[in-house]
Amino acid sequence: MTEAAGTPTRAAVLLPWTRPDQSGEATRAAGARLAEAVGLTASIGLVVVHSAILPLRGMRPATLFGTGQVEAQGVAMQAQEVTVAVVDAQLGPVQQRNLERAWGCKVIDRTGLILEIFGERARTSEGTLQVELAHLEYQRSRLVRSWTHLERQRGGFGFLGGPGETQIEADRRLIGDRIVRLKRELEQVRRTRALHRTARRRVPFPVVALVGYTNAGKSTLFNALTGAEVVARDQLFATLDPTMRGLRLPSGRRAILSDTVGFISELPTELVAAFRATLEEVAEADVILHVRDISHPDSAAQRGDVVAVLDGMVEDGVLDADWQDRSIEVLNKADLLGGVAAVPPRGAAVAVSAVTGEGLPGLRAAIDARISLGMEVADYALAHADGARLAWLYEHGEVLARDDADDAVHVRVRLLPADRARFERP
Numbered sequence: 295m296t297e298a299a300g301t302p303t304r305a306a307v308l309l310p311w312t313r314p315d316q317s318g319e320a321t322r323a324a325g326a327r328l329a330e331a332v333g334l335t336a337s338i339g340l341v342v343v344h345s346a347i348l349p350l351r352g353m354r355p356a357t358l359f360g361t362g363q364v365e366a367q368g369v370a371m372q373a374q375e376v377t378v379a380v381v382d383a384q385l386g387p388v389q390q391r392n393l394e395r396a397w398g399c400k401v402i403d404r405t406g407l408i409l410e411i412f413g414e415r416a417r418t419s420e421g422t423l424q425v426e427l428a429h430l431e432y433q434r435s436r437l438v439r440s441w442t443h444l445e446r447q448r449g450g451f452g453f454l455g456g457p458g459e460t461q462i463e464a465d466r467r468l469i470g471d472r473i474v475r476l477k478r479e480l481e482q483v484r485r486t487r488a489l490h491r492t493a494r495r496r497v498p499f500p501v502v503a504l505v506g507y508t509n510a511g512k513s514t515l516f517n518a519l520t521g522a523e524v525v526a527r528d529q530l531f532a533t534l535d536p537t538m539r540g541l542r543l544p545s546g547r548r549a550i551l552s553d554t555v556g557f558i559s560e561l562p563t564e565l566v567a568a569f570r571a572t573l574e575e576v577a578e579a580d581v582i583l584h585v586r587d588i589s590h591p592d593s594a595a596q597r598g599d600v601v602a603v604l605d606g607m608v609e610d611g612v613l614d615a616d617w618q619d620r621s622i623e624v625l626n627k628a629d630l631l632g633g634v635a636a637v638p639p640r641g642a643a644v645a646v647s648a649v650t651g652e653g654l655p656g657l658r659a660a661i662d663a664r665i666s667l668g669m670e671v672a673d674y675a676l677a678h679a680d681g682a683r684l685a686w687l688y689e690h691g692e693v694l695a696r697d698d699a700d701d702a703v704h705v706r707v708r709l710l711p712a713d714r715a716r717f718e719r720p
Contacts, residue, residue: 304343305376305377306344306345306346307382308359309345309382311327311349344370355386376397380402383403387436404560406432412428426476434466499547502549503552503576505576505582505584506585506624507558508558510586515583518649519541519654537553538553544659545662547691557603577607581661582621588627620664622644622657623640625637626646628645634652665710669709678698691710691713
């Protein structure tokens with residue numbers, strides 16, 4: 295992301311801040327929220343040269359900020375030669391236009407910034423479709439008499455691109471047609487994913503899904519549990535496209551572990567809708583691992599944000615209301631607090647360090663135990679020559695007892711209901 299060859303784009307990050315309510319709920323501290331916004335901005339290659347928290351007594355319809363704040367920030371940004379200003383709030387089209395005129399630079403809000411990150415990181419065709427749909431839904435309301443730079447040629451479908459983008463310059467009808475086509479293609483993606491889930495049920499392994507706030511260490515934990523090499527960086531939204539790998543549990547049974555995109559506070563509604571196909575993997579999971587960065591000063595508020603998104607999926611009919619009954623809270627990054635023993639107990643939560651591996655055996659055991667809650671115990675007598683069926687029981691279930699008698703091999707095994715039905719099918 296550069297203004298000219300070899301010249302990094304200089305950015306400012308501004309956080310509008312109102313007095314937190316007195317409801318007693320965990321409220322994100324202004325400093326932590328600003329740090330998150332700076333991290334998001336830096337994650338797409340912008341150089342943050344100015345940042346500020348701007349208290350708001352009231353939200354001005356024209357500019358959001360007060361007149362004095364707009365003028366003071368304009369002077370500060372001009373002194374720092376800022377060319378992109380990120381406002382960590384949702385701006386209306388008129389507010390965005392007026393701020394661009396007042397500051398003489400490009401202005402993007404929190405939704406625009408997150409869409410920009412997603413547009414840069416998406417790798418699969420599905421991810422690209424989802425991001426483009428979210429972008430167009432966002433842009434549709436901002437194409438007419440709102441942007442001050444629409445006459446410029448632009449690239450990609452991002453906000454900071456170069457020449458050539460036609461969709462941003464298109465009228466509402468053309469964008470509407472494109473949105474219809476994208477939704478049709480994404481519906482096909484959902485059908486394909488449903489077929490894949492059906493295929494997995496035929497050889498049914500339990501599915502374990504990782505969810506959590508962005509940069510909570512989900513991908514590092516995914517790699518530690520499966521031995522995979524998924525990209526894991528100390529960076530917000532390093533993972534966008536879902537990844538699945540096999541996981542071997544202490545009982546010997548196998549499971550499928552799914553890594554997903556991280557949540558964030560005030561996740562744009564456009565992205566929640568567009569990424570429903572990805573979130574459906576969470577809805578289908580037998581066990582949900584809610585990974586938290588327990589070392590983060592804002593960990594409690596981040597937990598609330600994740601729970602709010604999942605509860606929203608319940609309201610949309612995507613996720614069952616009992617999702618918390620099949621979830622395990624994972625307190626990650628314990629090494630930054632001095633180790634697992636230094637993490638204060640939090641009910642049934644499991645403290646781990648994905649980096650050092652401490653606590654991972656306990657997490658595997660907890661996953662095993664949670665899966666076992668939904669399993670049934672059955673007794674079978676197999677012929678000695680029926681080694682294939684015996685091996686299948688070891689592969690798909692948990693053999694609790696075995697007696698190699700003269701007449702047959704007697705086994706007691708714990709199986710998922712679907713596995714039991716499959717095994718007993720004539």
